[in-house]
Amino acid sequence: MSDIDRVIHEPARLLIVALLHGVKQADFLWLLHESGLTKGNLSSHLAKLEESGYVEIEKTFRGKIPLTLLRLTRAGRSAFVGYRKAVGGLLAKGSGS
Amino acid sequence: MQTSLHMEAPVTTPKELRNLEDRPKRYWNVDGIPELMMGLVWTLWGGALLLGDALPKSTGARAYWLIVPSILVLSGFVANWATRRLKERLTYPRTGYLEYRDPGRGMRLLMGLLVMLSAAALAALIVTGRAAGMEHTAGPVLGVILSLAFVVASVRQKAPHFLALAGVALALGVAFAALKLGWSAMNWLFVWLGVAASVVGAWRLRRYLRQHPTEAQT
Numbered sequence: 001m002s003d004i005d006r007v008i009h010e011p012a013r014l015l016i017v018a019l020l021h022g023v024k025q026a027d028f029l030w031l032l033h034e035s036g037l038t039k040g041n042l043s044s045h046l047a048k049l050e051e052s053g054y055v056e057i058e059k060t061f062r063g064k065i066p067l068t069l070l071r072l073t074r075a076g077r078s079a080f081v082g083y084r085k086a087v088g089g090l091l092a093k094g095s096g097s
Numbered sequence: 098m099q100t101s102l103h104m105e106a107p108v109t110t111p112k113e114l115r116n117l118e119d120r121p122k123r124y125w126n127v128d129g130i131p132e133l134m135m136g137l138v139w140t141l142w143g144g145a146l147l148l149g150d151a152l153p154k155s156t157g158a159r160a161y162w163l164i165v166p167s168i169l170v171l172s173g174f175v176a177n178w179a180t181r182r183l184k185e186r187l188t189y190p191r192t193g194y195l196e197y198r199d200p201g202r203g204m205r206l207l208m209g210l211l212v213m214l215s216a217a218a219l220a221a222l223i224v225t226g227r228a229a230g231m232e233h234t235a236g237p238v239l240g241v242i243l244s245l246a247f248v249v250a251s252v253r254q255k256a257p258h259f260l261a262l263a264g265v266a267l268a269l270g271v272a273f274a275a276l277k278l279g280w281s282a283m284n285w286l287f288v289w290l291g292v293a294a295s296v297v298g299a300w301r302l303r304r305y306l307r308q309h310p311t312e313a314q315t
Contacts, residue, residue, distance in 0.1 A: 019118075022121040022198075023121045024196045025195070034124075084111050084114050087110070087111060
């Protein structure tokens with residue numbers, strides 16, 4: 001279990017990182033719809049991911065409307081790939097034993 | 098940030114994780130706009146080619162065949178532009194915006210190569226078909242090819258409504274084989290498949306707009 005990244009291992013954060021891994025960047029509204037989390041919950045998990053250096057948050061405008069863009073950093077991408085590998089390894093070990 | 102043992106998350110399998118990563122792909126078709134625009138373009142293509150065939154041989158017909166192919170090529174770019182503008186106006190304010198990852202140079206080259214090969218195969222089919230008197234098989238063959246393409250798209254994007262379009266393409270191919278329409282069967286196929294795709298797209302767009310009102314409407 002030593003390879004499991006604790007930041008990503010939390011279910012809501014794993015969901016966020018997995019969704020962002022499939023895109024270049026997305027806005028807060030898309031992530032809110034896709035994750036099914038509440039605004040407050042999503043914000044707090046994003047703050048934690050940003051603090052860990054896994055997610056980059058850019059506050060900008062589209063016309064006069066505020067737009068919060070979210071993207072995985074290089075560290076975030078490699079952490080997710082590592083997590084996926086680690087989980088795959090654990091499952092393989094589990095089924096082998 | 099590594100942990101030793103605690104399992105806060107139920108172990109998620111790599112397959113489930115891949116499924117989550119694939120969800121953005123499905124978002125492109127969530128609103129019906131791409132099907133609607135594709136349908137309109139196909140109807141325009143098929144209709145323009147049928148009209149050209151129906152024109153009497155004259156200077157007007159020659160001018161038509163000089164201008165229309167450029168307009169048809171241009172229509173593909175216009176449809177792409179219109180799809181993006183419609184998404185900006187209708188989809189992004191309702192369910193959010195996302196930008197897809199760059200497919201990379203290798204994938205772009207592969208896609209370009211596939212398009213060129215498909216065009217070459219179609220051209221070869223027409224040229225050899227004319228010589229071999231295969232005019233009644235071209236339409237049905239195209240129907241089967243398009244039907245398979247819709248099945249692949251349905252599986253890859255987990256979009257069951259593409260199966261309905263696959264069924265329509267196959268049914269049209271079979272119908273045109275029975276009607277023996279000759280080369281015009283390909284144009285009729287584009288017209289009717291385009292109409293079907295537009296109807297499916299418009300219905301999906303209407304449903305999407307109802308299910309996702311803007312904040313001002315709620």
